[in-house]
Amino acid sequence: MTVLATSPRADRRQRRSAWRRRDAATGLLFVSPAVLGSLAFVIAPLVAVVWFSLHEWNVLAATFTFEGAGNYERMLADTSLHAALVASGWFSLGLVVLNISLALVLAVLLNQRLPGTTFFRVAFFSPVVVSIVAWTIVWGFLLQVDGGINSALAAVGIEGPNWLRGNVTAMVAVVVVQLFKNVGLNMILFLSALQSVPEEIQEAATLDGAGPWRRFWSITIPMISPTLLLVSILTVVGSLETFALIDVLTQGGPSNSTTVLVYYLYRQAFEFNEFGYASAIAVLLFTIVLALTLLQWQTRKRWVFHEV
């Protein structure tokens, strides 16, 4: 206000800064639902779960007493938890490896401009829009001892196992059911990455005498490595969140062989009412998700060709 608004330039500057100030307020207003929502439904629960994990808290017995690291000591001795960690490890490893490989294969096949590509793209993607519970119910029938899978195997002379009753076969079953359910999403992400690889580079490599395999490993993979990083992070985190599939298909059985970490957490909280212990498991789960994400992010410089 010290400068009289005689010069049009100063006038404009002043109006600009007024707009800026008002604009900043508008910006804060615009982000406030998301920020307050995050504080209330993400950050606060996250802090709360750490706090709860330091308590012995049984809802049914109405106990809530501070016991420091007690739940964590219990975790160290809890062999069922260790089994759940191992089950989670196998499930995630199997799922991530199979999912990314199959998604890449499907994306490459769809990228060949073959007849029927649109049909196959829709076919491979369609389970993504089917609810996981519906998909799992149907597969649950197909995996019965006299179900569709074993009839198909019998047709080629193989006697199929009772999939959901054997420890190993049940794990194979949950991995496979989840694989077909969601591989289409990664396939689409890979496909759009493949389509953005410039054709000239491929042609130049062909002229240099590089065969299809060499072109794939030396050009395609490095060119789509940012997508590969994103897909692997999403798939790893997603694999650790698998709950509905387990609850509907195996209920964690047989003999807890498919009780993955989230399912163990759910049972501790909502079957055994051990909210304190369940909170400690939640902290462990979050730590694992965070560690795996950071690990993949940290290694990106080694194998991701160009930055996202």
Added chain:
Amino acid sequence: MKSDRTVAHDLPVPEKGPAPGPRPASAAPRRRGRIRPWILVAVMALLAVPFLFPTWWMATSSMKTTSEILRVPPSIWPDAPSLEPYTQVFALQPFAQQYWNSLYIAVIVTAGTIFVASLAGYAFARIQFPGANFLFVVVLVGLLIPTEVTIVPLFRMVNSLGLIDTHWPLVVIPILGAPSVLATFIMRQFFLGLPGELEEAGRMDGLTRWGIFWRIAFPLARPAIAAVAIFTFLKSWNMYLEPIVFLSSRDKFTLPQALTQYVDAYGGPIWNVQLAATTLTVIPVLVVFVIAQRHFIQGLAQTGLKG
């Protein structure tokens, strides 16, 4: 690396020097073209079976009798297609009510998420305000948190508000909490790519920030909004953990939860009825998907998810 390249150049000349590793394929004259197309199509057709057959089997079995479902080998088409299982679906549970629950919850969650996420995404992308980066990180934390991690505190929160066995938590938490973070991120990615001149023009015309957002940026974001709408709707429609934690009475149930309830007195599933109910929840979504598949797939592929 180097030896590989040499081999590639030497390919036409058979056995010149010690080739690293026996490669029978390279001994034969390599076809310049690719594998024949029909072989690849056949491979895709074979691979498509586990993706398509379950849906086919579900739809056809829902019209079979229980004994026919169990028959070995399974029939591809029911002997005597019957809609009896479908009437049972509605007789055994308030299925229409449950259908409505899922539908209206998903619609509100989708609309609310689009509103919250596009506002926040727009501001984070286009407006300069103090603490923007910090607040963005506060929001992004949600991306890293599986629902299961916070389910105990959320349950306690909902319980202390007396909202157990209501639809409130299924509506409010997805819109404001972790599930909408990906939507915010996608919207921000989209708005980052918006040309600045458009907004400048709007400002010259005397539009407020809200006006610029609502009249210019939001309508242009239609592809991103479509993608967000699709995956938000699906996520809500398919939600499972939250309903089974928060709801207890049948007429409040959502569909995924209701599907698991078609069991007889011994807990064994009533197969054809369960499959009929499953078909009713799956087929409408699949039909919409097939009709709009281009938008579905391109929307999801193109919208920021690529990074």
